[in-house]
Amino acid sequence: NGDIYGLGCDLFGLPTRQLLLLKVARPRDALWAMEEALKCRALACVIAELPKDGSIADLTATRRLTLAAREGGGFGFLLRHRPSPLTSSAETRWEVAAAPSRPDQFGGLGRTAFTLSLTKNRRGPTGRWIIAWDHHERAFSALSLGVAEAAFDRSDRTPLVHAG
Numbered sequence: 389n390g391d392i393y394g395l396g397c398d399l400f401g402l403p404t405r406q407l408l409l410l411k412v413a414r415p416r417d418a419l420w421a422m423e424e425a426l427k428c429r430a431l432a433c434v435i436a437e438l439p440k441d442g443s444i445a446d447l448t449a450t451r452r453l454t455l456a457a458r459e460g461g462g463f464g465f466l467l468r469h470r471p472s473p474l475t476s477s478a479e480t481r482w483e484v485a486a487a488p489s490r491p492d493q494f495g496g497l498g499r500t501a502f503t504l505s506l507t508k509n510r511r512g513p514t515g516r517w518i519i520a521w522d523h524h525e526r527a528f529s530a531l532s533l534g535v536a537e538a539a540f541d542r543s544d545r546t547p548l549v550h551a552g
Contacts, residue, residue: 419438434464440468499521500520502518504516
């Protein structure tokens with residue numbers, strides 16, 4: 389929520405010279421730009437942020453984004469400030485929240501930690517994990533090693549089909 393912090397991106401191993409940032413006035417424009425960018429094979433990842441619960445990203449809009457991502461072959465991440473009750477055509481739905489970190493060896497704050505909740509997964513199980521960022525290794529490490537349990541909410545699964 390806010391502007392990209394260049395030094396923070398560099399610390400995460402993502403040089404700011406490799407980023408293309410676009411700011412638009414309306415959420416509808418962000419969805420249009422995301423759809424067009426997802427069609428471009430030169431981009432590996434497209435991230436769009438929508439205010440509040442992103443109610444403009446309804447089933448029709450997310451279906452268009454899914455089709456554009458398939459066409460371009462990249463990843464699309466649609467960030468919302470709050471969880472949304474809307475139906476989505478996304479393959480997965482994640483909720484990311486801050487988690488308490490483990491104190492360091494001196495009793496200090498420790499590494500930045502997050503709780504990741506996979507609440508929707510069309511191809512398999514859902515689950516919840518706690519991870520921490522190690523800025524020296526530039527990698528996340530698991531604080532919880534639990535394996536996601538199988539989802540029993542539906543009996544059938546869409547088969548994974550490989551093209552080509």
